[in-house]
Amino acid sequence: MRSILPVGDITECIPDEMADIAVLEEPEHLNWYHHGRRWKNKFRQVIGVIHTNYLAYVRREKNGQVIACCLRYANTWVTRIYCHKIIRLSGATQDLPKSVVCNVHGVNPKFLEVGRLKLKQLQNGEAAFTKGAYYIGKMVWSKGYRELLDLLSKYQSRLSDLEVDLYGSGEDSDEIRESAERLSLAVNVHPGRDHADPLFHDYKVFINPSTTDVVCTTSAEALAMGKIVICANHPSNEFFKQFPNCRIYNNDEEFVQVTLNALAEQPTPLTDMQMYDLSWEAATDRFMEAAEINLPTAEPRIQQASKTYFPTFLRTRKLKQSLEDASVYLHQALSGLEVTRCAFGAVPKTLQPDEQLRKDLGLASPPKRKKQKQKLMT
Secondary structure (H helix, E strand, O other), rough: OOOHHHHHHHOHHHHHHOOOOEEEEEEHHHHHHOOOOOOOHOOEEEEEOOOOOOHHHHOOEEEEEEEEEEEEHHHHHHHHHHHOOOOOOOOOOOOOOEEEEEEOOOOOOOHHHHHHHHHHHHHOOOOOOEEEEEEEOOOOOOHHHHHHHHHHOOOOHHHHHHEEEEEEEOOOOOHHHHHHOOOOOOOEEEOOOOOOHHHHEEEEEEOOOOOOOOOHHHHHHHHOOEEEEEEEHHHHHHHHOOOOOOOEEEEEHHHHHHHHHHHHHHOOOHHHHHHHHHHHHHHHHHHHHHHHHOOOOOOHHHHHOOOOOHHHHHHHHHHHHHHHHHHHHHHHHHHHHHHHHHHHHOOOOOOOOOOHHHHHHHOOOOOOOOOOOOOOOO
């Protein structure tokens, strides 16, 4: 699954007296196999943040459409019963109950510092960007490499002066390198490096045709460094459209024109407000507003409810709670059986952490059950 999956009940790691608000990053796969205390019972408020478009990845696998259909229902199920509120980083994620779309991610301050340095160089009349175009990302086909190489192959004659450097490491590195070598264009494939490496500071254009990301971190980092970012018109890039250096294309022809224009132009200097919008400070403000952290938990206003409405409201609320409790019971029953866990893809023997993992995490050993003697009847 290429995902980080929990072992045992991770709610045990937080003492009850410290449990107030829980933010579950990736609440879908954190809860696919969750067996233990119910998050909503331990924490006053549980907020899930959706980072990944799992359905898009699954559809690329064998029998992808069938698996994606099942996964859609599984994600809806576990997020509904374990979270009070869901924040989706972009519209590229699955629509889930009680969810809002808000990019609550920011960039590391060091990328903004590079952007300020480049701004000073431009203001002083210096050459701030001396390199052409590049792309950085995990070197797997699903991360936009297939789309990029297809576009470059299709328009080799019109993009003959383009030189692109690709940086990344991954299981598809050899295939991507071979595909790049077959092009007549200068496409250079390099091992992966940290995007903050000074090597990237002088590039002017960042090309990212990926449509499997939710909000591409490297695109945000490139914008923060003052570069021109070329990306597809896709929900994952909606947040970036507000920045003048983000160049959106709707089709292959527009990609060619946007790329040629970007190579011929200079990036527009970012304003202080635009830099702030890319920062973690702004992202935190957006998170607080979207999660409604500072708002009191809504309770029914009994004194204002009519005699006719209030009993009906209570019955409806009680019915919904009973249905949710039953749904939680069913999930706990299925996730508590080794055979069903493995049938749905869980790693064997991950229902409970072993002694070494408990020791590493400082968790108490589970109480040992006394063996009951069986009486044989003759």
